[in-house]
Amino acid sequence: MAYFPDFIYRPSDDTYQTLNVVLAFLRISKHQYEYFIEVGSGSGYIIVNVAKLHGSHFKRLIATDLNCTAAKETAKYASDEGLNNVDSVCCNLVDCLRPLGGSLIVFNTPYLMCSEDELSSGDPAYVSICRNYRGDVLIGVINIIKSGCCEFILTVSGDGLEFMESSLRSFKPLYFIDIIGNTHMMFEDVATIHLTRLTNLNVNV
Numbered sequence: 001m002a003y004f005p006d007f008i009y010r011p012s013d014d015t016y017q018t019l020n021v022v023l024a025f026l027r028i029s030k031h032q033y034e035y036f037i038e039v040g041s042g043s044g045y046i047i048v049n050v051a052k053l054h055g056s057h058f059k060r061l062i063a064t065d066l067n068c069t070a071a072k073e074t075a076k077y078a079s080d081e082g083l084n085n086v087d088s089v090c091c092n093l094v095d096c097l098r099p100l101g102g103s104l105i106v107f108n109t110p111y112l113m114c115s116e117d118e119l120s121s122g123d124p125a126y127v128s129i130c131r132n133y134r135g136d137v138l139i140g141v142i143n144i145i146k147s148g149c150c151e152f153i154l155t156v157s158g159d160g161l162e163f164m165e166s167s168l169r170s171f172k173p174l175y176f177i178d179i180i181g182n183t184h185m186m187f188e189d190v191a192t193i194h195l196t197r198l199t200n201l202n203v204n205v
Helices: 013-028 045-057 067-079 125-146 159-170
Strands: 035-039 058-065 084-089 104-108 150-159 175-185 188-197
Touching: 013 045, 013 104, 013 175, 013 188, 035 045, 045 058, 045 067, 045 084, 045 104, 058 067, 067 084, 104 175, 125 150, 125 159, 150 175, 159 175, 159 188
Parallel strands: 035 058, 035 104, 058 084, 104 150
Antiparallel strands: 150 188, 175 188
């Protein structure tokens, strides 16, 4: 939590892509979820808009962020919008939450590629994002997926998607990975994907 005490990721193209995919998915989904969980909520742009348009889909909407300043801003944004069904918690990924069965987890993952020089640049915000890209966060996400608890909508880089596919390929329960959005941003292809357990789709494996 000391990496970037005042840095908050502001809405950008990847944020808008993630939100648009989530909203489109919820418009057509017939599944009843227990909770909506946004990991790495930043300013709260995604979870607040989901709560405003589809809050009735969920018992509660929960935002988490490793940055306590971001968690506070998300809580304030939700309060300013008059939303009383959004909680915001400062923690790593979903470490602070109880078992998550029946939840939809949304995460716009970090995807910047960084050199060793950039990692030693001394900029705490940039170094944190770089470390996350290098695997800290994606490995944590893979472990959550392997628990078989939930459905996921994730925005990842092309390299991140390849890493996730290779990590999950031989693991049971198997997941169906559907690429819903794909955009070239800066120097990266950025995909937004939906992960569903094949057992939820009544597929024999």
